Every structure is written in C-alpha cells, then in structure tokens.
Amino acid sequence: METPQPLFSKLPLFKEPELKEALLKHGQLLAFNKGDVIVKTGQYVRFLPIVLKGSIRVFQQKEDREVSLYYVRSGETCTMSLAAAYFNNKSVSHGVVMEPTEVLIFPANFLTEWQLQFPSWNQYIITMFRKRYDELINTFEGVVFDHINVRVMEYLKRKSLIEESRIIDISHQTLAKELGTTRVVISRILKQFEREKKVKLLRGQIEIK
Amino acid sequence: METPQPLFSKLPLFKEPELKEALLKHGQLLAFNKGDVIVKTGQYVRFLPIVLKGSIRVFQQKEDREVSLYYVRSGETCTMSLAAAYFNNKSVSHGVVMEPTEVLIFPANFLTEWQLQFPSWNQYIITMFRKRYDELINTFEGVVFDHINVRVMEYLKRKSLIEESRIIDISHQTLAKELGTTRVVISRILKQFEREKKVKLLRGQIEIK
C-alpha cells in the first residue's frame, strides 16, 4: 500500500498508530466502477468495506422491486455487512457501487480482535451503528405511517437540502427504487404535484417550487 | 443497592469489576408496573435503562396508530435510547412497560466514559445495536414488500415458535398495534385465515393449525 497518509485523512476517527498499521497490513485498496456489486443478498460477509471515495448504495430487493436502505459514503462502513459478519450471517441486502469508488477492505475476522484492542475502532463501529439505526427508524416510520406521495415529497425536499439545489437529478424509475414502489406510481404522483404547482418536471430532473 | 450479585447474573457480559462498581455506584434500581411510561417521543434521554426482569415495549405512534419496534427484555438495553443519548437527541419512540418490570437506570453521560474504559461495555453496546439493527431491517423488509396478511401470518408463526405453543394470546387490537395497522383489517384477515382453515379464532386467542 503506497499512500497511507491520504488514506487516513478520510478516517480521522482512527487514533491508534497500531490500528492504522493493522489496517494497512491486512487491508486492501480496491477501485470499483458504477454498477459493480460489492455484496449480494444471501452471501456470507468475509470482508468489510470502508469507503474512501464515492458511494455504495445498500438496498433490498424482492422480485422486481427495490428499496434503498442507505448510502455508504466516504469514511463510512456498511453496518449491514457489519451485523452480518458479527453473527456470521448471510447478507440481507445488496450493495452496489453508484460511481467510481475506492474502498478499503479487510478480513471480517479482525472485527472482534480490533474491538478489544482499539478504543477508537469501537467508537467508529458504534458511531456507524447509531447513525444507520437512526436513519432506519426514520425511514421505517415513513413507510408504516405515510402515504407514498408524502414520502416522495419528503425525499425530494431532503435531497434538495443536501445538494443545495432546487433541481434534483433523478428519473422516476430510480426514485421508485429508492422508495420501494413502482415507476407508474411515482409518475402519477409527480404529475399530480405538478398540477398543484409544487414541482416542475423535466426529463431526468425534478424542480421543487 | 443491596443485591449486587443476583443483579450481575443477568448481565454476564459485564466483566470488569470496575464496571460493575460504577454501575452500582451510579445506577438505580427501579420497579415499574404494566402501563408505566419509561420514555416518550420527544423527550430527551438522560438515563439509560437496562432491563433486569420483565419487558419494555418500544413503539412508534402517529395519531391513533402504533407500530412496535421491539421489546427490551432481561439483560437488554434500549438501543433507541442509546442512539438518542449519544446524539443528545430527543427520543423518536415510546417505551412502555408491559408487565411488572425491574430496571437498572444510570445517567446517560457515563456512556462515552465507560466506552473508553471498559471493553466489555463496548461489546455489550455493539451487541445490542447489531441485534436491533438486524431485527429492524427484517421488519422493514416485511413492511415494504409484503401485504399485511403475510405479515400477520409471519407474526403468528414467529410468536408460536418463541412461546412454544400453537395458541397465541393476543387480541386483534393489540396485533394491529404490533404491525402498524387497524383492528378491522386484522379481524378481516384473521377471519379469512379461519375460512382457509389456517387458524382457529377464540376470544383473545389465536390457534395456529
């Protein structure tokens, strides 16, 4: 591994030199492209990924439907993989790369070892879990209590905030797969929003008004 | 605190004597009765509970609808409270006692301190998180992809397995609140199941055939 310093600039949580050493020694830097599959539902998780650049979409699938759980971004790891690896369980989700992405992977069996050795590793794992946990509960609430139109609007508004733009680049199909429904439903709802002057629809884009 | 030994027999994960000492010193043993509210949505979480006996139902509420997230049982703690306390956020769920329950509570500000001091405390927190996380993802999948009748049957079968009985003691109303729907919907589905000879309905009980 050639570039240790830039690597850890993305991982400020890791304090102990020994932990950095262990990561460099047992880890491997991999580059993925859009569409590459990191983990499939039903697979055992032998390696844990830490994303350095880019993002991984973690989602669930049933027949031809999908729903996003979360995105793993720079500095983050995939809690679903974590949970699966701890239990030595199979993955319950898919992980697919969304853009050119660099990942540091390391063997899952170091998990418990590092957990006992390095406080900052612990801190990192717990931070990841509580972040995802919070997100998940939030989404869960929406799915249980809200109608899809509400969830669509909330999705758009959140996305708009994050990207600091009133225009969101997303197709109806992709939006459907984010929220766990079908394209026709999304198109119908968006058209209704447009009639109500809440959005303006363009090809591949949605403008919030 | 008078009975330290029986207390820690419920918490085999806690290894360090100093951790046990700290728990005894800063913790407080409380007894609750059915219906007592441990935490409300919107409240800040200042104390974390570890259940010693009994159980706490953690659920979300919107208007007159509810959905269960999980039950905190002997030896366990409430991850939702944990996540809230870490972030210094308000609780996003309710926690209500379901039966006579004994709880060890301690100030939330010891969380990070103990996390740095005691490996077994870390182990405990992470174990709790990944357990709940797994459960939550599972339930989430059901809510997104499955129709309620499927979820009802799965609930009944799981409950039947856990309680090692073909007869499940639950009212339609309670079942509705477990799954996040309404009583009428549950009654309708159960009646259909009965017509299909899948269950037998009794007052307050459902027998799986």
Next chain:
DNA sequence: ACAGGACGGTATCAAAAGATACAAAAAACA
C-alpha cells in the same frame, strides 16, 4: 441517420387497505 433503449404520460382494471358504523357476545367490575 437509424435502431434501440431509457424516460415519461396516461388509461384501465383489480386488489389492498383504511374509515366508519353498528351489533352481539364475553368478560370485568362494582
């Protein structure tokens, strides 16, 4: 320029879920 694919609009139909209302039976309680 052309073919094929992605994208979006829309109509029709069916199923699922929810809202509301009323009634009967059983249980709890006083």
Next chain:
DNA sequence: TGTTTTTTGTATCTTTTGATACCGTCCTGT
C-alpha cells in the same frame, strides 16, 4: 346482579396502490 368495557364480526364505501399496456419523445451509440 346489573352495568360497563373489551372483544369480535361484519357491511359499506372510499382511497390508495399496484399491475398491465400502449405510446410518444428523447438520448445514445453505431
């Protein structure tokens, strides 16, 4: 015992969501 509450059954109606199908437009690669 009489009253109240809980539990369940059921009918009706509406809304939401999903499934399917068809078409036109735009984009992309060759």
